[in-house]
Each structure stands twice: as C-alpha cells, then as structure tokens.
Amino acid sequence: MPLCFHLTPPPVIPRKLPITVDVPSRSLTVNLRAFPLSGEQAAAAAMASNSVRVAAAQMTSVNDLAANFATCSRLVKEAASAGAKLLCLPESFSYIGARDGDSVKVAEPLDGPIMKQYCSLARESGIWLSLGGFQERGCDDAHLCNTHVIVDDGGNIRSTYRKIHLFDVDVPGGRVYKESSFTEAGKDVVAVDSPVGRLGLTVCYDLRFPELYQQLRFQHGAQIMLVPSAFTKITGEAHWEILLRARAIETQCYVIASAQAGQHNEKRESHGETLIIDPWGTVVGRLPDRTSTGITVADIDFSFIDSVRTKLPIAKQRQPIEFWKSSSL
Numbered sequence: 533m534p535l536c537f538h539l540t541p542p543p544v545i546p547r548k549l550p551i552t553v554d555v556p557s558r559s560l561t562v563n564l565r566a567f568p569l570s571g572e573q574a575a576a577a578a579m580a581s582n583s584v585r586v587a588a589a590q591m592t593s594v595n596d597l598a599a600n601f602a603t604c605s606r607l608v609k610e611a612a613s614a615g616a617k618l619l620c621l622p623e624s625f626s627y628i629g630a631r632d633g634d635s636v637k638v639a640e641p642l643d644g645p646i647m648k649q650y651c652s653l654a655r656e657s658g659i660w661l662s663l664g665g666f667q668e669r670g671c672d673d674a675h676l677c678n679t680h681v682i683v684d685d686g687g688n689i690r691s692t693y694r695k696i697h698l699f700d701v702d703v704p705g706g707r708v709y710k711e712s713s714f715t716e717a718g719k720d721v722v723a724v725d726s727p728v729g730r731l732g733l734t735v736c737y738d739l740r741f742p743e744l745y746q747q748l749r750f751q752h753g754a755q756i757m758l759v760p761s762a763f764t765k766i767t768g769e770a771h772w773e774i775l776l777r778a779r780a781i782e783t784q785c786y787v788i789a790s791a792q793a794g795q796h797n798e799k800r801e802s803h804g805e806t807l808i809i810d811p812w813g814t815v816v817g818r819l820p821d822r823t824s825t826g827i828t829v830a831d832i833d834f835s836f837i838d839s840v841r842t843k844l845p846i847a848k849q850r851q852p853i854e855f856w857k858s859s860s861l
C-alpha cells in the first residue's frame with residue numbers, strides 16, 4: 533500500500549529516549565524516562581535490542597592544549613560510564629587559537645604527541661573516538677589539514693578524512709573567515725566501519741554540501757553521518773539544526789553533530805547546540821543548554837534505520853540526474 537501522509541500518520545517507530553549528562557556536575561538529566569543502568573548493563577541491553585549507544589560532546593576549546601585535553605578526558609570518561617561505544621568530539625577539540633596563525637603553529641603529524649595522547653585516552657577508557665577537526669601538519673609550515681580522525685577502543689587510528697570544503701566566507705554581520713589561507717583541502721570521501729555502524733566522515737562547513745552526504749550514503753553505505761563542528765553564532769542560529777535534520781532525512785542516516793560552544797576568546801564565539809538526530813529527522817540527543825560543556829547520549833537502532841529506508845524507498849526511486857554536467861551557474 534502506498535504511503536500517504538495526508539491520510540495516515542507517519543510510521544510510529546518505538547524509540548529510546550535521550551539521556552543528557554552534564555559535566556562537571558555529573559548529574560544525569562534524564563528526559564522523560566530514567567535510565568538507571570550501569571555502563572555494562574546498558575551495553576548488554578542495547579545489544580539485545582539491536583541498538584548501540586553513542587555519545588556526542590560539547591565544549592569550549594581554548595588556546596591551551598592541556599586544558600582542552602583535561603576537558604576531553606572528563607567527557608570521554610562520562611561517555612564510557614554511560615555505556616557509549618563511540619564518543620564524538622567537536623572540530624578543533626584539542627585547540628582553538630586566539631590569533632590568526634596560532635593553529636598552524638600547534639599542528640602535528642598523526643603520530644605526534646597530541647594524537648598519541650588522545651589514542652591513549654581511547655584505549656584507557658575502552659571507547660571509540662571521533663576526533664573531528666584535528667590540526668594535522670600539512671605539506672609546509674604555513675598549512676595544516678583539518679582532519680577527522682577515527683580511533684578505536686584499542687587506541688589505533690582506523691581512518692582519517694581531510695575536510696574537503698573550506699570555510700572562506702564573509703559572514704553577514706560577522707567576521708571574514710578564510711580557512712583556505714592556512715588549510716589544505718582534502719579530496720577523498722571516507723566512510724569506515726565501527727561497532728556503532730558505518731560512519732560517514734565530514735567536518736563542519738561540509739554540512740552545506742549535500743552531494744557529499746549523498747555519496748556517503750549511496751556509494752559508501754554510511755549509516756551514521758558525523759559532523760564535528762565549530763559553527764559561527766550567526767550562521768548557527770539561522771541554519772545549524774535545519775541543515776543537520778535535512779541531511780538526516782535525505783540520507784536516512786543518524787547524524788551526530790558535536791559542537792564547539794560559546795566564547796573561546798575575545799574574537800571568537802561558536803553556536804554550540806550539539807545534536808544527535810535519527811534517520812526520521814527527530815532530534816534524539818541534545819544538551820539542556822546550548823553552550824554548556826557536557827555530553828548527550830542516544831541509542832543507534834539498526835532496525836529503525838532499516839524501517840525508515842523500507843517505508844520511504846528513496847534508494848530505489850532515485851533518478852540519474854547528472855547534476856555536475858547541468859550546473860553551469
């Protein structure tokens with residue numbers, strides 16, 4: 533029978549409700565339903581119900597590598613004890629400079645001391661990490677790559693994606709950004725398997741280019757899109773949640789969008805609003821405060837992904853429109 537949303541309600545699929553964990557108070561802010569499970573119990577329950585728990589972090593990185601690492605360590609431990617198998621940290625988790633050029637100075641190769649520290653953290657806590665927006669040393673001293681690194685629970689780097697779309701924008705009513713002046717653009721589309729499903733790797737401004745997400749879903753089989761970000765306050769207020777929900781709906785994937793939040797220094801403020809969204813477009817994880825430091829967790833339900841994809845069979849109904857040839861404007 534064809535679906536007709538005017539006459540029949542959209543499919544109602546049982547879902548788990550989000551839990552929000554505040555750091556540093558460590559209090560569990562539970563939305564609607566208590567979740568009094570230990571990490572192990574939660575993981576066992578998730579397996580039994582064909583789902584697995586993920587966490588997304590929100591923080592305000594500053595120009596102090598040690599301070600940011602201390603915050604990330606706390607968030608990683610919170611996520612592990614909440615039973616999450618993957619924690620996603622935001623773009624520039626390890627460092628946000630106060631002056632132009634600062635981030636190039638701290639850039640290191642992937643086998644340098646900074647990334648080693650984060651790999652050890654993943655191993656010690658037994659959790660996978662999405663480290664979006666690491667300042668990876670580029671091909672010369674004046675450039676870095678904005679690299680999204682996936683580390684497994686043994687502390688091994690499983691995958692790297694280098695941000696393709698660079699933020700060269702004169703933000704209306706805000707600053708001028710020219711990310712390409714110090715960043716080398718990536719070229720490769722990257723997806724990788726993990727215990728929480730097949731991850732599509734992107735970073736921040738990539739969010740505005742839906743063709744990347746279409747490729748991740750329809751050519752690389754992604755089930756979860758990761759969008760670690762540092763959206764500006766102005767553009768975030770106008771576009772952030774809408775774009776994320778659109779990407780979730782049109783790819784029928786979960787979207788995990790960890791965000792930099794609040795005031796990093798005199799010149800720079802990020803929108804925040806870390807979100808986890810399900811493949812129906814519903815927000816299933818959100819912190820109580822748009823700019824607080826903390827994590828939100830949600831359960832990835834593989835049968836829910838299948839159910840949405842079966843009910844709205846866009847994968848079968850797509851038509852071979854040759855976009856690139858026809859776009860001449």
Ligand SMILES: O=C(O)CNC(=O)[C@H](CS)NC(=O)CCC(=O)C(=O)O
Nearest residue numbers: 624699709711736737762763764767
């Ligand atoms: O430079 C750093 O420290 C980290 N990188 C970023 O913050 C990047 C590049 S400047 N920011 C964005 O992509 C914001 C996108 C955005 O806000 C939008 O698309 O509206």
